[in-house]
Every structure is written in structure tokens, then in C-alpha cells.
């Protein structure tokens with residue numbers, strides 16, 4: 234539908250110009266701002282006026298015989314919906330309540346006709362504004378959905394790069410990121426490190442195939458998950474080597490967790506030795522010391538693990554920091 238003209242008919246203009254107050258205006262002059270309360274309607278006799286509705290709404294330039302601000306007059310103290318700025322030198326006709334009353338008396342038929350048009354214009358303007366806002370809302374909604382989906386994908390990708398695909402445990406990268414993210418005092422206060430390695434795992438692969446080997450690795454991960462508390466982190470460092478960093482106050486507590494791991498694996502292995510669902514495990518354990526770094530703790534636990542292997546596997550060995558090999 235076409236928007237009703239914002240211009241007055243020649244007959245309307247003649248009457249409005251006769252009754253309204255003339256006002257000379259200069260470019261840049263602000264007639265009103267968005268949000269101002271106003272009761273005056275304007276008709277342009279000469280020159281032009283810009284209406285800026287703000288945001289991304291289309292601005293309008295009005296010329297001779299066009300009117301604006303009529304809602305202020307019709308409703309009274311209406312908050313202006315645009316900034317009105319004079320854009321070229323000219324003359325305006327201002328109509329306030331008293332001039333409006335005079336118009337009603339002078340030519341009610343002509344005024345009724347004008348009012349019907351003005352109201353129709355307001356309704357159509359509002360409808361198109363609502364339409365534009367709806368479309369914008371829809372665009373925003375779509376943009377938001379896309380952002381959410383991208384964010385979700387990024388989080389998933391980030392999660393994948395931290396996780397070992399086969400076992401679902403943290404991988405080496407995930408484990409180190411975890412260490413970086415925890416405050417150093419969190420890591421070094423009352424913690425133990427367990428290095429866990431499958432016994433004769435190569436033999437399982439060779440005898441029963443890689444799929445059985447994979448299931449064994451998943452079984453080890455399950456035991457570590459069940460041994461880990463909420464503050465602990467289990468990780469597959471690579472191949473058949475795992476580690477578990479646990480919150481524990483004393484070496485005895487750390488060794489107790491390590492023995493739970495070897496005993497559980499051994500018991501499950503006894504239940505079904507062939508084809509195996511689990512391998513027996515060797516564990517090297519040490520205290521996480523405040524002085525050291527990951528490489529130092531790893532070297533301690535690895536020395537203990539090496540001993541456990543040399544002693545035939547399926548056991549826990551402890552390494553004190555003081556006894557660490559040079």
C-alpha cells in the first residue's frame with residue numbers, strides 16, 4: 234500500500250498557512266530531538282527539513298508543503314520519534330493547540346479529511362516500523378544462532394584436541410593445559426603422581442590383534458576413572474602409558490590408590506585371561522613436590538615404574554624425591 238502523502242493539498246496548505254505562525258529557519262537549526270515532548274506540528278512553507286529516526290532506520294528529507302510532528306499536536310505531549318533538523322534556509326508554519334482549535338472552527342470538513350490522512354500515515358508508519366523491527370529481530374536471532382553453533386563447534390573442537398580419542402581421558406596436551414590452568418599451589422599441595430604402564434602389552438597386540446589391544450587400553454582408562462576423585466586428573470600419555478595425578482596428603486594415601494589400580498587390573502585379568510579385557514599394570518608413584526616441575530615429577534615416577542617393570546610388573550613402586558637418580 235502506498236504511504237499517504239506527507240504533503241498538504243493546496244486547499245489545506247492555504248488554510249494552515251493562514252492560521253499557523255510563520256517561523257524563519259536556518260540550516261542546522263534543531264526543531265526537536267528524539268524523545269523530546271512536543272505539542273507543535275510543522276508545515277514547511279519553503280526550504281527542507283531532515284528527520285532522523287536513529288538506529289538503522291531510513292532518514293527522510295521533507296520539502297515544501299510537507300508536514301511533520303503532527304502526533305505532538307494530535308496526542309499532546311508526545312515523545313518525538315525523530316530528530317528534526319533544518320537542512321536549507323526556509324520558512325515553517327507552526328500549529329499549536331490554539332491554531333488547531335481555530336482550524337476546527339474554520340473548516341471542519343477539510344480538517345476531518347486531513348486528520349484521516351494523518352492518522353492513516355501514522356498507522357502505516359508504525360506498521361512498517363514494526364515490520365522492520367521484526368525483520369531485524371529475526372536477523373539478530375539468526376546471527377545469534379550462528380554464533381551459538383560456532384561457539385559450540387569451537388568448544389567441541391577444543392575438547393577434541395584435549396582428549397584421547399580411544400579412551401576419552403585427557404591426552405598429553407589436555408593434561409598439560411590442565412596443569413597450566415590450575416594454580417601452582419593447587420597442584421603442589423598434597424598431590425601424588427602415578428605413572429601406569431601395561432605389562433607385556435605388545436604381546437597382547439601380537440597375539441590377539443589391535444582391536445583387543447584397544448579394548449584393553451579402554452579397560453585401563455575405566456579403572457583410572459574409577460580411582461580418580463573430582464580433583465584428580467587421569468591422562469593417556471601415549472601408547473600403553475597413562476598417568477594419574479591425585480589429591481592425597483601422605484605417600485601412604487598415594488600408594489593406596491596405586492595399589493587399588495594394580496589389584497583391580499590383576500583381579501579383572503584373572504577373571505578373563507584370554508582374550509584379555511585388561512592387562513596387569515605396573516605403577517611408579519611419587520610425591521608432587523613444590524620445588525619441582527613436571528619433568529622432575531615425571532622422572533621420579535618413571536624411575537619407580539622402571540623398577541616395577543624390572544621386578545616383573547603387576548606391582549607398585551615408590552620413589553622418594555631424595556632418592557631420585559641424578
Ligand SMILES: Nc1nc2c(ncn2[C@@H]2O[C@H](COP(=O)(O)OP(=O)(O)OP(=O)(O)O)[C@@H](O)[C@H]2O)c(=O)[nH]1
Pocket residue numbers: 399430431432433434435436438442443444445446447450471472473542
Ligand atoms: N592396540 C593398540 N596398541 C597400541 C596403541 N598405541 C601403541 N600401541 C602399541 O603398544 C605397544 C607398546 O609396547 P611396549 O612399549 O614395548 O610395551 P610392552 O609390550 O607393554 O612392554 P613392557 O612395558 O615392558 O611390559 C606397541 O606395540 C605399540 O604398537 C594403540 O592405540 N592401540
